[in-house]
Amino acid sequence: MTDCIFCRIARREIPAEVVEETPSVLAFKDVHPQAPVHVLVIPKKHIPRLMDLSEEDSALLADVHRVVQEAARRMGLTDDGFRLVVNNGPFAGQAVDHLHYHVLGGRKLGWPPG
Ligand code: 5GP
Ligand code: ZN
Numbered sequence: 001m002t003d004c005i006f007c008r009i010a011r012r013e014i015p016a017e018v019v020e021e022t023p024s025v026l027a028f029k030d031v032h033p034q035a036p037v038h039v040l041v042i043p044k045k046h047i048p049r050l051m052d053l054s055e056e057d058s059a060l061l062a063d064v065h066r067v068v069q070e071a072a073r074r075m076g077l078t079d080d081g082f083r084l085v086v087n088n089g090p091f092a093g094q095a096v097d098h099l100h101y102h103v104l105g106g107r108k109l110g111w112p113p114g
């Protein structure tokens with residue numbers, strides 16, 4: 001058990017607008033959306049960063065990607081597309097040390113990111 005904020009959301013101790021849930025993965029709306037659709041997809045297991053993933057997380061990662069697809073479908077992003085972002089570490093601005101995938105869509109997004 002950790003008191004990390006996303007672990008607490010995964011345990012439903014902190015409220016969130018849940019979009020999709022499986023036994024291993026949760027998708028919920030970002031509290032400060034950066035686009036009309038901004039969903040975070042997390043493994044329920046506490047993995048701090050992408051660089052902490054290991055071979056044993058392979059099936060979990062497949063689950064995460066399936067939930068990304070399902071969340072994108074549910075939020076109506078299939079045709080226009082969307083961006084999937086993982087901030088890893090300080091230079092990327094990772095603020096929450098629990099691996100999370102940003103699903104951003106609903107408008108044309110700029111590239112490159114800032
Ligand atoms: P990072 O910068 O670590 O990649 O992204 C963290 C994201 O988590 C930010 O977009 C921030 O708005 C979101 N966030 C932080 N705390 C909460 C929270 O308590 N609930 C929800 N739904 N999103 C959060
Ligand atoms: Zn955590």
